[in-house]
Amino acid sequence: MKKKDGKQTSRGQAIACLVAWNGTGKPIQGFLDTLVYDSGLSHEDRQLAGMLVFGVLRRQGYLDAIISRFAKTALRKMEPLTLFAFRVGVLQLCFLERIPAAAAVNETVAALKTMHQPAWLLGFVNATLRAIAKEKASLTEPEAVGLLDHPVWLLERWRKHFGEETMREICRINSLEPQLCLHSLRTGREELARLLAAQEIRSVAGQYAPESLLLPDWRGAITSLPGFANGLFQVQDQAAQLVCQLLGPFREQGRYLDGCAGLGGKTCALAALLPAGAALNAVEPDERRVRLLHENLKRQKVQAQVSIFPGDLAAFAASKPLLFDGILIDAPCSGTGVIRRHPDIRWNRQPGDFAALQATQLSLLNTAAKLLAPGGVLVYATCSLEPEENQQVIEQFLSVHNDFRLKDCRDFLPASAVSLVDKQGFFLPLPAEEIEGFFAARLERVGGE
Structure with a gap:
């Protein structure tokens, strides 16, 4: 979606991506490629849009619980566009600390405005997100709420196969953003670690695979890592x-x-x-x-x-x-x-x-x-x-x-x-x-x- 100056926005493209994907049963990646990664956004905005899409998918149950608490309209009565806009807004408020609350609210509402949503809806979303932002400190943490952010039928399967404790641990892991893992194919792990360290990129040796390196802090493009163009590694779990x-x-x-x-x-x-x-x-x-x-x-x-x-x-x-x-x-x-x-x-x-x-x-x-x-x-x-x-x-x-x-x-x-x-x-x-x-x-x- 575009701002008034004609530029596309990360929030708008994230919402559009989620709405297009909703109910299709297809992988989200195809929608990301079309609506986010090929959208003309800057690298930083593409990165934020992708983070918003994946964050909503990981935390949907918790986000919906927060929205239900503050919104005057039941979730089941909301149009998908409205609901996903709320989810994107609440995700920013609750999980993306580097984004100021005012920016999270204003940019989410602005994205809906570029989608030609009516004034009453913009006011409804704006007021609800501001109420959530005001009460953020009192919101219960996801783990304390006990929401596992997976379909009930899948939880029941895992409970049967692995037991309650392991099922809950799988759900906890699934809610986290994965670390980048490299496979040092054409150079030793230690040599690749030195190459990364020379660019001030922290790496940690993997626990299980002898040629694996984890990059806990990396959020940039894979192609910009030293050694990528020369085929010294590939991304592989x-x-x-x-x-x-x-x-x-x-x-x-x-x-x-x-x-x-x-x-x-x-x-x-x-x-x-x-x-x-x-x-x-x-x-x-x-x-x-x-x-x-x-x-x-x-x-x-x-x-x-x-x-x-x-x-x-x-x-x-x-x-x-x-x-x-x-x-x-x-x-x-x-x-x-x-x-x-x-x-x-x-x-x-x-x-x-x-x-x-x-x-x-x-x-x-x-x-x-x-x-x-x-x-x-x-x-x-x-x-x-x-x-x-x-x-x-x-x-x-x-x-x-x-x-x-x-x-x-x-x-x-x-x-x-x-x-x-x-x-x-x-x-x-x-x-x-x-x-x-x-x-x-x-x-x-x-x-x-």
């Missing part, structure tokens, strides 16, 4: 870094496959792990992602080791490639383990999603099994916390593939990460301060040396 190690030890002259490459985070990590003479194929059907995959491989300077197939895994299998020594299936999933990074997931998912996802995941595993050489390794991974997408998929796969054996992931991970493996041998970190929720299983095909 510790869980994703560790999953790639589960495909090892890698063989010289070996053949490897990333069956669900996406933007290429794990593809790049795998390519960096390969010994001389080994080759990696990457499969990705989406045209836009293929283009970005090429760009990422080039920046990481590993494009010579990777062949990209622009199609799905079934089409790749139909091309009758030679069998592979190792295959990674990072399957499409519900993403309930990465809600902290993608807060819209909690509101987009529905209870019936898991059955359809499981069918897709099993189909991918069954196709991959046909492409694996005897003695080869098949790693199945998701960023989901749900048994239907994780343990149940492996159980069903093994029930019809007698030539595969489940291996203990702790035998293939560094000592720093063995605590993330459960009694069954599955890699299963839950969302925590330093790591996203993830699942991985290592399967080996009987035969070979």
